[in-house]
Amino acid sequence: MNSALRTIDSVPVITDEPTLAPMRDKAGKPIFWQQTRTLCLADGRTVYGCAHCEYTSENVLSIRPHLNVHKARPTTPTGDDDPVAALVARLAEYDRVAAERDEWKRRAKAAERDLRAIRKAIGGVQS
Numbered sequence: 001m002n003s004a005l006r007t008i009d010s011v012p013v014i015t016d017e018p019t020l021a022p023m024r025d026k027a028g029k030p031i032f033w034q035q036t037r038t039l040c041l042a043d044g045r046t047v048y049g050c051a052h053c054e055y056t057s058e059n060v061l062s063i064r065p066h067l068n069v070h071k072a073r074p075t076t077p078t079g080d081d082d083p084v085a086a087l088v089a090r091l092a093e094y095d096r097v098a099a100e101r102d103e104w105k106r107r108a109k110a111a112e113r114d115l116r117a118i119r120k121a122i123g124g125v126q127s
């Protein structure tokens with residue numbers, strides 16, 4: 001597919017360039033966000049797009065949070081600074097606790113059964 005034919009709301013995209021960030025680096029030089037694309041449309045509008053998918057927004061600042069969608073999957077969990085990895089770890093912990101709880105529930109029921117059998121046996125002896 002020819003990228004020149006890309007359209008947004010059926011309006012052709014004229015240019016697709018890195019986005020000039022609202023801040024500068026320590027040396028005072030402009031920073032360009034390579035993954036946040038500035039898309040100039042044929043009707044004169046400018047929208048911002050994700051470099052990895054079709055996501056676009058008129059708000060330049062909404063692209064960078066969106067980039068996390070692409071970051072989370074291919075890289076292996078790096079630790080506490082990765083909220084998705086932390087969430088996955090918590091879900092795994094929940095599964096483990098739930099499995100443990102089911103096991104205890106099973107044992108409690110088995111103990112209840114034993115207790116009933118013992119009561120019955122004792123009752124049988126007493127009567």
Ligand SMILES: [Zn+2]
Nearest residue numbers: 050052053055
């Ligand atoms: Zn994207």
